[in-house]
Amino acid sequence: MSDKLVQVKDLSFTYGGRMVLKGINLEAHRGQVVAIMGNSGCGKTTLMRLIGGQLKPTQGKVLVGGQSVGELDFHHLHDLRRRMGMLFQFGALFTDLSVYDNVAFPLREHTDLPESMIRDLTLMKLNAVGLRGGQHLMPAELSGGMARRVALARAIALDPMLVMYDEPFAGLDPISLGVIGNLIRRLTDTLGMTSIVVTHDIQESLKIVDYVYFISEGVVEAEGTPAELRASTLPFVHQFVHGEMDGPVPFHYPSSTYLADLGFAQ
Numbered sequence: 435m436s437d438k439l440v441q442v443k444d445l446s447f448t449y450g451g452r453m454v455l456k457g458i459n460l461e462a463h464r465g466q467v468v469a470i471m472g473n474s475g476c477g478k479t480t481l482m483r484l485i486g487g488q489l490k491p492t493q494g495k496v497l498v499g500g501q502s503v504g505e506l507d508f509h510h511l512h513d514l515r516r517r518m519g520m521l522f523q524f525g526a527l528f529t530d531l532s533v534y535d536n537v538a539f540p541l542r543e544h545t546d547l548p549e550s551m552i553r554d555l556t557l558m559k560l561n562a563v564g565l566r567g568g569q570h571l572m573p574a575e576l577s578g579g580m581a582r583r584v585a586l587a588r589a590i591a592l593d594p595m596l597v598m599y600d601e602p603f604a605g606l607d608p609i610s611l612g613v614i615g616n617l618i619r620r621l622t623d624t625l626g627m628t629s630i631v632v633t634h635d636i637q638e639s640l641k642i643v644d645y646v647y648f649i650s651e652g653v654v655e656a657e658g659t660p661a662e663l664r665a666s667t668l669p670f671v672h673q674f675v676h677g678e679m680d681g682p683v684p685f686h687y688p689s690s691t692y693l694a695d696l697g698f699a700q
């Protein structure tokens with residue numbers, strides 16, 4: 435079996451005539467945590483939707499476990515998606531279900547397991563995220579970090595081979611952020627899965643990921659291991675890794691000159 439769980443090959447995608455992805459190549463190996471970074475609007479979420487089969491490539495292909503996602507029929511895609519956990523809206527729990535029922539939900543929906551086994555599996559997943567003790571709480575009673583941990587337990591309920599996270603660190607305090615980062619790493623290792631994390635948080639990512647892809651203007655602008663990126667002298671990578679305000683990614687949105695805007699002739 436190939437070590438490469440996800441292979442994105444020359445992938446392009448167009449929304450209504452506007453090309454958002456322009457020939458992306460990337461890979462995620464089994465057992466890896468891979469980060470996809472880039473400016474707002476560069477196409478990261480679109481890329482995740484293509485990997486998850488919610489969108490079909492305009493050109494190129496996405497292989498998951500050797501299967502070309504965009505070419506699968508409904509049933510095969512459905513089977514494949516059962517083996518992918520997707521946290522597109524991290525923390526989007528069912529508000530009228532308890533923590534326990536939120537995590538048990540995919541098991542009840544997608545398996546015929548008896549309730550006693552569903553209970554064992556649900557408690558095991560809650561234990562893995564440190565929230566077995568919170569099983570009776572309702573989502574409204576959870577902190578932001580706890581809600582994400584429950585969402586994570588729900589995403590791994592069916593033992594997926596791949597979990598994709600869209601902005602898992604957004605809006606968290608530094609402690610919760612570290613907890614979520616470590617959980618993503620630990621669950622990936624202990625459950626033998628692969629994780630793809632779309633994030634803006636370079637510092638947290640560099641602590642937990644195996645490999646990072648930077649996307650800009652629809653192409654992979656840079657890539658590497660955390661060590662390679664920290665040592666990189668590429669201006670684009672340097673700006674990201676060191677959090678510099680201005681650089682190849684400009685601070686100012688493109689505009690006419692300031693003087694012209696103020697009404698002064700050039």
Ligand SMILES: Nc1ncnc2c1ncn2[C@@H]1O[C@H](COP(=O)(O)OP(=O)(O)OP(=O)(O)O)[C@@H](O)[C@H]1O
Pocket residue numbers: 449450454472473474475476477478479480481
């Ligand atoms: N359904 C859609 N129809 C048309 N254009 C879209 C649609 N969804 C996204 N876009 C556009 O495609 C581009 C990429 O969007 P996408 O959401 O993939 O970016 P992103 O990198 O995930 O951004 P962010 O970091 O802000 O979430 C954006 O310019 C966006 O406006």
